Amino acid sequence: MARPIYTAKLVRSRWLSDQTRHFEWQVEELDRFDFKAGQFISMLEKKDDGKNVTRAYSIASAPRGRELDLCLNRVPHGFFSNFLCDLTEGAEVHFHGPHGHFILRDPLHDSIFVATGTGVAPMRGFLQWLFAEEHRHAGKHFWLVYGTRYEKDIYYQEEFEALAAAHPNFHYEITVSRPGEAWKGRKGYVQVIVGEITQQLSQEQRHMADVYICGLNNMVTSVRETLIGLGVDPKHIIFERYD
Numbered sequence: 001m002a003r004p005i006y007t008a009k010l011v012r013s014r015w016l017s018d019q020t021r022h023f024e025w026q027v028e029e030l031d032r033f034d035f036k037a038g039q040f041i042s043m044l045e046k047k048d049d050g051k052n053v054t055r056a057y058s059i060a061s062a063p064r065g066r067e068l069d070l071c072l073n074r075v076p077h078g079f080f081s082n083f084l085c086d087l088t089e090g091a092e093v094h095f096h097g098p099h100g101h102f103i104l105r106d107p108l109h110d111s112i113f114v115a116t117g118t119g120v121a122p123m124r125g126f127l128q129w130l131f132a133e134e135h136r137h138a139g140k141h142f143w144l145v146y147g148t149r150y151e152k153d154i155y156y157q158e159e160f161e162a163l164a165a166a167h168p169n170f171h172y173e174i175t176v177s178r179p180g181e182a183w184k185g186r187k188g189y190v191q192v193i194v195g196e197i198t199q200q201l202s203q204e205q206r207h208m209a210d211v212y213i214c215g216l217n218n219m220v221t222s223v224r225e226t227l228i229g230l231g232v233d234p235k236h237i238i239f240e241r242y243d
């Protein structure tokens with residue numbers, strides 16, 4: 001059976017930094033677009049030479065009627081990312097999906113979400129879904145460990161800080177690898193913080209906790225190696241690679 005192709009209309013957007021944009025789309029054919037937080041869609045476009053191009057983008061929101069958010073950055077010389085970043089509101093793009101297995105485990109355990117750059121997109125979806133209803137997150141702890149080179153690329157900071165202020169079981173950690181002089185926060189790479197959190201967990205928590213990692217391949221590999229070196233069972237490490 002042919003998979004359905006939908007039309008996403010860009011209804012709102014804003015720049016999160018000079019190269020990174022937050023998009024809010026409306027699916028034209030549906031009243032409700034069903035997916036699980038963390039999944040991605042495959043967007044479709046034709047290049048000038050007539051070639052069809054497909055790119056995956058993680059949904060940066062929890063299910064919300066027929067709307068979905070994306071968070072993406074311009075890749076130098078990349079076709080699709082620049083095509084999307086140059087769109088104006090009202091533009092339409094075709095896609096299929098939802099796809100993917102980067103979703104919350106059932107049953108849910110204490111969880112560490114680790115992201116760099118736009119890898120924060122599915123984590124935003126997870127957190128919106130988890131904290132929308134008390135019973136989804138009660139009795140468990142969730143960490144978002146976010147890393148970036150420069151402080152200008154800390155996306156959705158106010159949202160996550162507000163969530164952490166409202167919920168003592170949500171912990172938000174930012175680390176910047178090439179900060180400016182004014183930066184007062186953590187410096188370095190995400191795996192250091194992930195290692196610290198893991199070591200603070202009790203033996204039982206460490207045995208049960210799940211770690212979700214999303215971003216570029218090098219980071220995913222480093223975090224996995226750190227965790228496995230600390231005795232975390234690879235079955236509890238769930239990851240999505242963007243490249």
Ligand SMILES: Cc1cc2nc3c(=O)[nH]c(=O)nc-3n(C[C@H](O)[C@H](O)[C@H](O)COP(=O)(O)OP(=O)(O)OC[C@H]3O[C@@H](n4cnc5c(N)ncnc54)[C@H](O)[C@@H]3O)c2cc1C
Pocket residue numbers: 040055056057058059070071072073075076077078079080081082100118119121216240241242243
């Ligand atoms: C499951 C999945 C989910 C994804 N979700 C997102 C998302 O939410 N937000 C987002 O911004 N991107 C996401 N990506 C990456 C996205 O699909 C594209 O790869 C990215 O936008 C580049 O496409 P492009 O056509 O602009 O560049 P291309 O023309 O494909 O590539 C240009 C050059 O950039 C390199 N490259 C490719 N991807 C990246 C990258 N992400 N960063 C740096 N260099 C790269 C390529 O090796 C190539 O040399 C996701 C990828 C996967 C597999």
